[in-house]
Amino acid sequence: MHELSLCRSLLRQILEVAEQHRVLAVTVVRLQVGPLSGVEPELLKTAFPLAAAGTLAESAKLNLTATCIEVYCGSCKKRSRAASNQLSCTSCGSCSTQLVSGDELILESVELTLDELSAIKCP
Structure with missing residues (x-):
């Protein structure tokens, strides 16, 4: 399942952004997925929680937009x-x-929790 390795690579990018902003958690990850990207959206949704386990993104919701x-x-x-x-x-x-x-897999945005009361969105 190459979706798991894609998720791990994606998480490296997400966690770099989270580290730059010194956040408590990653809450939402938005991806654009093209039908010719070679990615199976349902497998990506299954693989994401496995790859995110034990990280700041472990509770993040993965939102996919088909292009x-x-x-x-x-x-x-x-x-x-x-x-x-x-x-x-x-x-x-x-x-x-x-x-x-139609062949894209794009990290569109990430929502991050700075503290108990606030969140930011990083396009």
Whole structure:
């Protein structure tokens, strides 16, 4: 399950941010996940608590936002949505396209608890 190693890598980034701000806890982690990222969202949700155990993020909620597959057409110069098994242009049907989005795994933001009364959001 490579999602566990992805979570461990993600947690290294999150804990660096937490350390910089000297926080008590990480409360929310938001990720953008594209359908072509090679990541299985349900496995990521399962792996995150395992990777976060014993860290400042052990009680953090993991929020995933699915992104759409979008291509840019070199023929008609338009951007359009595409399906994972059909990356041709939906406007003109050309196969001369470039992937614009859909393969990302992006740490969007992290919410941190500074003390008992306050929290901050780090984009």
